[in-house]
Amino acid sequence: MIKARKVSYAYGETVALRDVSFDLPRGQTLAVVGPSGCGKTTLLGLIAGLLPITAGELLVDGAPVQPRRPGTALILQDYGLLPWKTVRENAALGLRIRRLPVDAADQALREVGIADLARRWPHQLSGGQQQRVAIARALALGPDLLLMDEPFSALDALTREEMQDLLLAIWRKRQTSLVLVTHSITEAVYLGQQILVLSRRPGRVVDLFANPAVGDRRADAFHSMVNRVRDALEKGVNGGA
Structure with missing residues:
Protein backbone atom coordinates (compact mmCIF):
# COMPACT_ATOMS: atom_id res chain seq x y z
CA MET A 1 0.00 0.00 0.00
CA THR A 72 -7.21 7.75 2.02
CA ALA A 73 -8.86 8.88 5.26
CA LEU A 74 -7.15 11.02 7.92
CA ILE A 75 -8.24 11.19 11.57
CA LEU A 76 -6.78 14.07 13.56
CA GLN A 77 -5.98 14.38 17.25
CA ASP A 78 -8.76 16.92 17.93
CA TYR A 79 -11.46 14.76 16.23
CA GLY A 80 -12.43 17.60 13.85
CA LEU A 81 -16.16 17.47 14.63
CA LEU A 82 -18.38 20.37 13.65
CA PRO A 83 -20.23 21.56 16.79
CA TRP A 84 -23.29 22.74 14.88
CA LYS A 85 -23.90 19.31 13.32
CA THR A 86 -25.33 16.22 14.96
CA VAL A 87 -23.44 12.95 15.34
CA ARG A 88 -25.05 11.56 12.20
CA GLU A 89 -24.41 14.74 10.23
CA ASN A 90 -20.76 14.69 11.28
CA ALA A 91 -20.43 11.04 10.33
CA ALA A 92 -21.97 11.74 6.92
CA LEU A 93 -19.95 14.88 6.21
CA GLY A 94 -17.41 13.27 3.89
CA LEU A 95 -20.14 11.48 1.99
CA ARG A 96 -22.07 14.72 1.46
CA ILE A 97 -18.93 16.51 0.28
CA ARG A 98 -18.40 13.74 -2.28
CA ARG A 99 -22.13 13.74 -3.13
CA LEU A 100 -22.53 10.10 -2.15
CA PRO A 101 -25.48 8.39 -0.42
CA VAL A 102 -25.32 8.86 3.34
CA ASP A 103 -26.52 5.38 4.29
CA ALA A 104 -22.91 4.29 4.86
CA ALA A 105 -22.74 6.76 7.77
CA ASP A 106 -25.47 4.87 9.61
CA GLN A 107 -23.64 1.58 9.12
CA ALA A 108 -20.39 3.14 10.35
CA LEU A 109 -22.09 4.48 13.49
CA ARG A 110 -23.40 0.99 14.20
CA GLU A 111 -19.94 -0.44 13.64
CA VAL A 112 -18.37 1.85 16.25
CA GLY A 113 -21.24 1.30 18.69
CA ILE A 114 -22.90 4.72 18.85
CA ALA A 115 -25.88 4.47 16.49
CA ASP A 116 -28.11 5.33 19.45
CA LEU A 117 -26.36 8.73 19.74
CA ALA A 118 -27.00 9.79 16.14
CA ARG A 119 -29.14 12.81 17.07
CA ARG A 120 -26.86 14.18 19.77
CA TRP A 121 -24.52 17.14 19.42
CA PRO A 122 -20.73 16.86 19.90
CA HIS A 123 -20.81 18.78 23.20
CA GLN A 124 -23.12 16.10 24.61
CA LEU A 125 -20.54 13.35 24.03
CA SER A 126 -17.60 12.07 26.04
CA GLY A 127 -14.11 12.15 24.54
CA GLY A 128 -14.31 8.49 23.63
CA GLN A 129 -17.69 8.97 21.96
CA GLN A 130 -16.37 11.93 19.97
CA GLN A 131 -13.47 9.81 18.78
CA ARG A 132 -15.92 7.11 17.70
CA VAL A 133 -17.74 9.71 15.58
CA ALA A 134 -14.45 10.69 13.94
CA ILE A 135 -13.67 7.04 13.19
CA ALA A 136 -17.19 6.50 11.83
CA ARG A 137 -16.84 9.50 9.52
CA ALA A 138 -13.65 7.97 8.10
CA LEU A 139 -15.08 4.44 7.81
CA ALA A 140 -18.20 5.71 6.02
CA LEU A 141 -16.02 6.55 3.04
CA GLY A 142 -14.79 2.95 2.76
CA PRO A 143 -11.07 3.82 2.82
Whole structure:
Protein backbone atom coordinates (compact mmCIF):
# COMPACT_ATOMS: atom_id res chain seq x y z
CA MET A 1 0.00 0.00 0.00
CA ILE A 2 2.84 2.41 0.84
CA LYS A 3 6.37 2.43 -0.51
CA ALA A 4 8.72 5.11 0.84
CA ARG A 5 12.29 5.44 -0.39
CA LYS A 6 14.62 8.05 1.10
CA VAL A 7 11.74 10.46 1.64
CA SER A 8 12.77 13.88 2.94
CA TYR A 9 10.83 17.02 3.75
CA ALA A 10 12.05 20.54 4.54
CA TYR A 11 10.30 23.83 5.11
CA GLY A 12 12.60 26.74 4.52
CA GLU A 13 15.98 25.82 5.96
CA THR A 14 14.51 23.40 8.50
CA VAL A 15 14.71 19.71 7.61
CA ALA A 16 11.85 17.82 9.28
CA LEU A 17 12.43 14.35 7.79
CA ARG A 18 15.49 12.88 6.12
CA ASP A 19 15.85 9.68 4.08
CA VAL A 20 12.87 7.82 5.54
CA SER A 21 12.28 4.42 3.92
CA PHE A 22 9.73 1.69 4.66
CA ASP A 23 7.12 -0.54 3.04
CA LEU A 24 3.58 -1.11 4.29
CA PRO A 25 1.94 -4.15 2.68
CA ARG A 26 -1.74 -3.86 1.86
CA GLY A 27 -3.98 -4.59 4.82
CA GLN A 28 -1.27 -4.26 7.46
CA THR A 29 -0.72 -1.76 10.28
CA LEU A 30 2.24 0.52 10.93
CA ALA A 31 2.79 2.45 14.17
CA VAL A 32 5.16 5.43 14.10
CA VAL A 33 6.88 6.60 17.29
CA GLY A 34 9.54 9.18 18.00
CA PRO A 35 10.32 12.21 20.14
CA SER A 36 8.24 15.37 19.87
CA GLY A 37 9.11 17.39 16.79
CA CYS A 38 10.70 14.49 14.91
CA GLY A 39 8.31 14.71 11.94
CA LYS A 40 5.71 12.02 12.74
CA THR A 41 2.74 14.22 11.83
CA THR A 42 4.66 15.57 8.85
CA LEU A 43 5.05 11.99 7.60
CA LEU A 44 1.27 11.53 7.78
CA GLY A 45 0.83 14.78 5.86
CA LEU A 46 3.14 13.50 3.12
CA ILE A 47 1.29 10.18 2.86
CA ALA A 48 -2.04 12.01 2.75
CA GLY A 49 -0.79 14.25 -0.06
CA LEU A 50 -1.21 17.39 2.04
CA LEU A 51 2.52 18.18 1.82
CA PRO A 52 4.94 17.73 -1.11
CA ILE A 53 8.02 15.59 -0.52
CA THR A 54 11.31 17.44 -0.87
CA ALA A 55 13.28 14.42 -2.04
CA GLY A 56 12.88 10.69 -2.51
CA GLU A 57 9.97 8.56 -3.69
CA LEU A 58 6.60 8.01 -2.02
CA LEU A 59 4.03 5.69 -3.60
CA VAL A 60 0.53 4.91 -2.35
CA ASP A 61 -1.15 1.92 -3.98
CA GLY A 62 1.57 1.89 -6.64
CA ALA A 63 1.19 5.52 -7.71
CA PRO A 64 2.95 8.74 -6.67
CA VAL A 65 1.07 10.19 -3.74
CA GLN A 66 -1.62 12.70 -4.70
CA PRO A 67 -3.81 15.07 -2.69
CA ARG A 68 -7.49 14.18 -2.31
CA ARG A 69 -6.93 10.48 -2.95
CA PRO A 70 -10.44 9.00 -2.47
CA GLY A 71 -9.22 5.89 -0.64
CA THR A 72 -7.21 7.75 2.02
CA ALA A 73 -8.86 8.88 5.26
CA LEU A 74 -7.15 11.02 7.92
CA ILE A 75 -8.24 11.19 11.57
CA LEU A 76 -6.78 14.07 13.56
CA GLN A 77 -5.98 14.38 17.25
CA ASP A 78 -8.76 16.92 17.93
CA TYR A 79 -11.46 14.76 16.23
CA GLY A 80 -12.43 17.60 13.85
CA LEU A 81 -16.16 17.47 14.63
CA LEU A 82 -18.38 20.37 13.65
CA PRO A 83 -20.23 21.56 16.79
CA TRP A 84 -23.29 22.74 14.88
CA LYS A 85 -23.90 19.31 13.32
CA THR A 86 -25.33 16.22 14.96
CA VAL A 87 -23.44 12.95 15.34
CA ARG A 88 -25.05 11.56 12.20
CA GLU A 89 -24.41 14.74 10.23
CA ASN A 90 -20.76 14.69 11.28
CA ALA A 91 -20.43 11.04 10.33
CA ALA A 92 -21.97 11.74 6.92
CA LEU A 93 -19.95 14.88 6.21
CA GLY A 94 -17.41 13.27 3.89
CA LEU A 95 -20.14 11.48 1.99
CA ARG A 96 -22.07 14.72 1.46
CA ILE A 97 -18.93 16.51 0.28
CA ARG A 98 -18.40 13.74 -2.28
CA ARG A 99 -22.13 13.74 -3.13
CA LEU A 100 -22.53 10.10 -2.15
CA PRO A 101 -25.48 8.39 -0.42
CA VAL A 102 -25.32 8.86 3.34
CA ASP A 103 -26.52 5.38 4.29
CA ALA A 104 -22.91 4.29 4.86
CA ALA A 105 -22.74 6.76 7.77
CA ASP A 106 -25.47 4.87 9.61
CA GLN A 107 -23.64 1.58 9.12
CA ALA A 108 -20.39 3.14 10.35
CA LEU A 109 -22.09 4.48 13.49
CA ARG A 110 -23.40 0.99 14.20
CA GLU A 111 -19.94 -0.44 13.64
CA VAL A 112 -18.37 1.85 16.25
CA GLY A 113 -21.24 1.30 18.69
CA ILE A 114 -22.90 4.72 18.85
CA ALA A 115 -25.88 4.47 16.49
CA ASP A 116 -28.11 5.33 19.45
CA LEU A 117 -26.36 8.73 19.74
CA ALA A 118 -27.00 9.79 16.14
CA ARG A 119 -29.14 12.81 17.07
CA ARG A 120 -26.86 14.18 19.77
CA TRP A 121 -24.52 17.14 19.42
CA PRO A 122 -20.73 16.86 19.90
CA HIS A 123 -20.81 18.78 23.20
CA GLN A 124 -23.12 16.10 24.61
CA LEU A 125 -20.54 13.35 24.03
CA SER A 126 -17.60 12.07 26.04
CA GLY A 127 -14.11 12.15 24.54
CA GLY A 128 -14.31 8.49 23.63
CA GLN A 129 -17.69 8.97 21.96
CA GLN A 130 -16.37 11.93 19.97
CA GLN A 131 -13.47 9.81 18.78
CA ARG A 132 -15.92 7.11 17.70
CA VAL A 133 -17.74 9.71 15.58
CA ALA A 134 -14.45 10.69 13.94
CA ILE A 135 -13.67 7.04 13.19
CA ALA A 136 -17.19 6.50 11.83
CA ARG A 137 -16.84 9.50 9.52
CA ALA A 138 -13.65 7.97 8.10
CA LEU A 139 -15.08 4.44 7.81
CA ALA A 140 -18.20 5.71 6.02
CA LEU A 141 -16.02 6.55 3.04
CA GLY A 142 -14.79 2.95 2.76
CA PRO A 143 -11.07 3.82 2.82
CA ASP A 144 -8.32 1.36 1.95
CA LEU A 145 -5.78 3.50 3.86
CA LEU A 146 -6.48 5.00 7.27
CA LEU A 147 -4.09 7.58 8.75
CA MET A 148 -4.39 8.46 12.45
CA ASP A 149 -2.50 11.20 14.29
CA GLU A 150 -2.40 10.63 18.07
CA PRO A 151 -6.09 9.76 18.01
CA PHE A 152 -6.38 8.58 21.62
CA SER A 153 -3.94 10.88 23.42
CA ALA A 154 -6.62 12.99 25.13
CA LEU A 155 -8.49 10.00 26.60
CA ASP A 156 -8.18 8.49 30.03
CA ALA A 157 -6.31 5.18 30.34
CA LEU A 158 -9.34 2.89 30.39
CA THR A 159 -11.11 4.66 27.53
CA ARG A 160 -7.87 4.67 25.57
CA GLU A 161 -7.56 0.89 25.86
CA GLU A 162 -11.23 0.53 24.89
CA MET A 163 -10.64 2.61 21.75
CA GLN A 164 -7.51 0.63 20.92
CA ASP A 165 -9.56 -2.58 21.13
CA LEU A 166 -12.24 -1.04 18.91
CA LEU A 167 -9.68 0.01 16.31
CA LEU A 168 -8.12 -3.45 16.34
CA ALA A 169 -11.54 -5.07 15.86
CA ILE A 170 -12.35 -2.74 12.95
CA TRP A 171 -9.00 -3.47 11.33
CA ARG A 172 -9.44 -7.23 11.67
CA LYS A 173 -12.89 -6.96 10.09
CA ARG A 174 -12.05 -4.56 7.27
CA GLN A 175 -8.31 -5.25 6.73
CA THR A 176 -7.80 -1.55 5.99
CA SER A 177 -4.16 -0.50 5.78
CA LEU A 178 -3.39 1.66 8.82
CA VAL A 179 -0.69 4.14 9.78
CA LEU A 180 -0.89 5.30 13.40
CA VAL A 181 1.25 8.06 14.90
CA THR A 182 1.57 7.81 18.67
CA HIS A 183 3.75 8.85 21.60
CA SER A 184 2.78 5.70 23.50
CA ILE A 185 5.18 2.79 23.13
CA THR A 186 2.63 0.30 24.47
CA GLU A 187 0.00 1.58 22.04
CA ALA A 188 2.44 1.21 19.16
CA VAL A 189 3.22 -2.38 20.15
CA TYR A 190 -0.44 -3.25 20.65
CA LEU A 191 -1.61 -1.89 17.29
CA GLY A 192 1.37 -1.97 14.92
CA GLN A 193 2.33 -5.05 12.93
CA GLN A 194 5.33 -2.92 12.09
CA ILE A 195 6.78 -0.24 14.35
CA LEU A 196 8.77 2.60 12.81
CA VAL A 197 11.02 4.44 15.27
CA LEU A 198 12.20 7.91 14.26
CA SER A 199 15.07 9.93 15.68
CA ARG A 200 14.92 13.49 16.93
CA ARG A 201 14.72 16.13 14.19
CA PRO A 202 15.49 15.71 11.42
CA GLY A 203 13.52 12.49 11.73
CA ARG A 204 15.44 9.49 10.44
CA VAL A 205 14.67 5.81 10.75
CA VAL A 206 16.32 4.44 13.88
CA ASP A 207 14.71 1.02 13.49
CA LEU A 208 11.78 -0.75 11.87
CA PHE A 209 10.44 -3.70 13.86
CA ALA A 210 8.26 -6.55 12.70
CA ASN A 211 5.94 -7.05 15.64
CA PRO A 212 4.48 -10.53 16.32
CA ALA A 213 2.97 -9.28 19.61
CA VAL A 214 0.30 -7.10 17.96
CA GLY A 215 -3.07 -7.37 19.69
CA ASP A 216 -1.95 -9.17 22.87
CA ARG A 217 -1.00 -7.03 25.88
CA ARG A 218 -0.35 -10.06 28.11
CA ALA A 219 2.09 -11.97 25.92
CA ASP A 220 5.76 -12.17 26.87
CA ALA A 221 6.54 -11.05 23.32
CA PHE A 222 4.56 -7.86 23.95
CA HIS A 223 6.69 -6.82 26.92
CA SER A 224 9.88 -7.79 25.11
CA MET A 225 8.90 -5.63 22.11
CA VAL A 226 8.03 -2.69 24.37
CA ASN A 227 11.57 -2.82 25.76
CA ARG A 228 13.11 -3.08 22.28
CA VAL A 229 11.14 -0.09 21.02
CA ARG A 230 12.01 1.90 24.16
CA ASP A 231 15.72 1.17 23.63
CA ALA A 232 15.50 2.26 19.99
CA LEU A 233 13.62 5.42 20.96
CA GLU A 234 16.25 6.34 23.54
CA LYS A 235 18.90 5.76 20.90
CA GLY A 236 17.10 8.13 18.54
CA VAL A 237 16.68 10.80 21.22
CA ASN A 238 20.36 10.60 22.10
CA GLY A 239 21.43 11.04 18.49
CA GLY A 240 22.29 7.45 17.67
CA ALA A 241 20.26 7.18 14.47
